[in-house]
Amino acid sequence: MLSFGFGFAANQGGTCLVAAADELVRRQPPRLLVGLVSASAAAGLVAVPLAWAAAIDGLSITASSIHAPLLAGAVAFGFGALVNDTCLLGSLARLGDGEVRLLALPFGLAAGMLLIDQARHDRRAMWPSLLAAPSVWGTVCLLSFLIILTLVSIILAVSEPSRPRGRWPLVLSMLVLGATGGALFALSPSWTLAQLLQHSLLLRDMSTGVVALPAVAASVMGAFAASAGQGNMGLQEPSVLDLLRTLIGGFLMGVGISLIPGGNDGLILSAVPALSPGGFAAVLTMTATILIGLVGRRRLTRGGRIDL
Secondary structure, eight states: OHHHHHHHHHHHHTOOHHHHHHHHHTTOOOHHHHHHHHHHHHHHHHHHHHHHTTSSOGGGSEEEOOOHHHHHHHHHHHHHHHHHTSOHHHHHHHHHTTBGGGGGHHHHHHHHHHHSOGGGGGGSOEEEOTTSSOOHHHHHHHHHHHHHHHHHHHHHHHTOOOOOTTOOOHHHHHHHHHHHHHHHHHHOTTOSHHHHHIIIIISOOGGGHHHHHHHHHHHHHHHHHHHHHHTOOOOBOOOHHHHHHHHHHHHHHHHHHHHTTSOHHHIIIIITTTTOHHHHHHHHHHHHHHHHHHHHHHHHHTTTOOOO
16 A cells, blocks of 8 residues: 555656756756655654654664765666656656556566675675664754754745646645555665665565565556656657657666665655755765756757857
8 A cells, every 4th residue: 555655656756866967957947846855754754753653663663874885786776767858756657648668677677696606795894873763863853854844845836837737736645645655665675666666676585575676566556657647648659769768767776776776765754854964965966967867958958159
């Protein structure tokens, strides 16, 4: 149920790091970027109390350090998302709209992951987040999440343009995305497609699929349901170039996922709410990479001129 709601909200919100960066390049109001901030705050408000209530093992809320492989992985992921024209969250949303080419994405992701030596991850320091157990500091952080969520929700609600029939307000879709994503990453951190591929291909841990496979399937069904409700569903037959772009982009994102480790969905909805230094660094590096790539693309297409 959580996975279905996650996919539904992802499609409704059209959430994507590439689209959020494109708003900045075009000097448009950064509504998607603000929406991702609200989703991250909502995720923290759900995940942290779950850990404190002993509904899960609090140690699953972990933090990581900033290191060279993580930054290199974030750059690779950013370029991959740029080539693919959408990140992992955006791929889920657009697959629901019928972009058939995105069915090739898992193959690219798997190839990128297989290129990286999985054994090196075991040597990376991970430790319980400051929010893993009840504390005064944790309470202050929860209040901060609530204040951030309230403020950005007001900003999104006030600036909401007219929307198509059947489309949720962005503030609602980000709230549902954050709440369901926070619960999913807290209850089962390996529920995503990226984690399913990593565990089954590299660690040969097929038990992960018991939860991850139906969860991923449910999220895709949620995206389809949201698209159908808006009347947007329609199969888009891919060209050879489209498939090649998806495979190359997926390959680069797979490399990034293995080096970080994790994709932008886990970073935004799990690592950042856990106050992980590595999570913040990876998201900022991904976003900066995509911004630089978009600016360079615009400069090339405008013959060396860019209006910023």
